[in-house]
Amino acid sequence: MVFQDGIPVSADVDPETLLIDPPYVEAKITACTKVIIAVDYSGQLCDYNALRAIAHRYDWILVTDARHSLGFPN
Numbered sequence: 001m002v003f004q005d006g007i008p009v010s011a012d013v014d015p016e017t018l019l020i021d022p023p024y025v026e027a028k029i030t031a032c033t034k035v036i037i038a039v040d041y042s043g044q045l046c047d048y049n050a051l052r053a054i055a056h057r058y059d060w061i062l063v064t065d066a067r068h069s070l071g072f073p074n
Helices: 022-027 048-058
Strands: 034-040 061-065
Touching: 022 048, 034 048, 048 061
Parallel strands: 034 061
Antiparallel strands: none
């Protein structure tokens, strides 16, 4: 992303799940926002229904990083 002149902005996580928290994503919106990158962690999936709704509302791309999902070989 940085190689494409993008500036990554971190959103807070839900303290119980340690996954990206959709309300925090919306709080970080700027005119330059184009992509949401969600990272599954510790076998838990992000709230993709909420993230997909946000991405759709703003016509953004939603990228899933499933590196820490269950079943991924190390």
